[in-house]
Amino acid sequence: MPLISSTQMLQTARKNNYAVAAFNVHTLEMLQAVVEAAQETQSPLIIQSTVGTVKHLGPDYIAAAATVAANRTGLPIALHLDHCTDFPLLVQCIRAGYTSVMIDASMHTFEENVARTSKVMEIAAAAGVNVEAELGKVGGVEDDIVVDERDALLADPDECVQFVERTGVNTLAPAIGTAHGIYKGDPNIDFARIGEIASRIETPLVLHGGSGIPADQVKRAVSLGMAKMNIATELRIAFSDAIKAIFAQYPDENDPRKYMVPAKEAVKRLAIEKMELCGCIGKAGEVKS
Numbered sequence: 194m195p196l197i198s199s200t201q202m203l204q205t206a207r208k209n210n211y212a213v214a215a216f217n218v219h220t221l222e223m224l225q226a227v228v229e230a231a232q233e234t235q236s237p238l239i240i241q242s243t244v245g246t247v248k249h250l251g252p253d254y255i256a257a258a259a260t261v262a263a264n265r266t267g268l269p270i271a272l273h274l275d276h277c278t279d280f281p282l283l284v285q286c287i288r289a290g291y292t293s294v295m296i297d298a299s300m301h302t303f304e305e306n307v308a309r310t311s312k313v314m315e316i317a318a319a320a321g322v323n324v325e326a327e328l329g330k331v332g333g334v335e336d337d338i339v340v341d342e343r344d345a346l347l348a349d350p351d352e353c354v355q356f357v358e359r360t361g362v363n364t365l366a367p368a369i370g371t372a373h374g375i376y377k378g379d380p381n382i383d384f385a386r387i388g389e390i391a392s393r394i395e396t397p398l399v400l401h402g403g404s405g406i407p408a409d410q411v412k413r414a415v416s417l418g419m420a421k422m423n424i425a426t427e428l429r430i431a432f433s434d435a436i437k438a439i440f441a442q443y444p445d446e447n448d449p450r451k452y453m454v455p456a457k458e459a460v461k462r463l464a465i466e467k468m469e470l471c472g473c474i475g476k477a478g479e480v481k482s
């Protein structure tokens with residue numbers, strides 16, 4: 194199966210009250226690890242890369258590896274560009290084979306966000322590519338986008354309704370109190386707000402800042418309408434910690450396979466845990482291409 198758009202995958206998830214886990218990967222091994230996790234559990238999968246990783250690896254390399262994964266496994270797999278503010282890069286990713294893109298214009302005014310998202314919708318719709326947008330501001334640091342926690346504004350439900358009507362955006366990430374990176378205390382998630390937004394729009398909702406949210410809170414957010422959960426930081430930590438552990442024991446190790454194999458295993462284990470929380474295990478067969 195080729196890579197598919199995440200639109201129908203996420204609509205199915207929303208309708209059936211589960212979320213698809215979306216993993217930010219930075220290396221071939223991380224990509225293979227989340228694919229193996231999906232294969233072992235027969236889960237739909239979204240592979241994501243940030244703008245920084247796209248620049249680091251090249252969108253064509255990433256798209257080629259994700260395409261191999263989809264063809265080999267026959268699983269419903271989408272390839273998503275996370276938090277993009279750079280229009281030409283977004284177009285470049287679509288041309289390279291990305292099947293989903295996030296236009297993040299949340300730092301602009303509502304009107305400007307509508308205008309920028311609509312512009313991306315025109316291009317993406319023609320290519321059959323899913324579009325995600327953000328309303329309000331998710332706190333923390335994502336690549337080079339820094340939002341001071343005090344400025345982290347939550348999404349307004351009225352604006353969510355208007356935004357979806359005016360842009361026709363396929364998936365929406367409303368800021369509801371989560372943050373990027375690892376939480377110092379427990380996250381302060383506004384569940385009532387998720388519930389209100391979900392009751393007013395059918396659009397699949399996206400939970401950003403999924404790393405380190407306690408299990409019961411993830412499940413609650415998913416039950417309220419979050420149909421995609423992004424996991425980035427926790428995955429990087431699992432990957433890096435496994436490598437550090439090898440070097441702590443064997444400081445002279447110089448065969449990359451010796452430290453990449455355990456790093457890959459660590460990412461795979463964590464990915465399966467996150468898929469369990471999302472409730473997407475065994476759901477691959479539900480998604481039509």
Ligand SMILES: [Zn+2]
Pocket residue numbers: 276331335373401402423
């Ligand atoms: Zn995010």
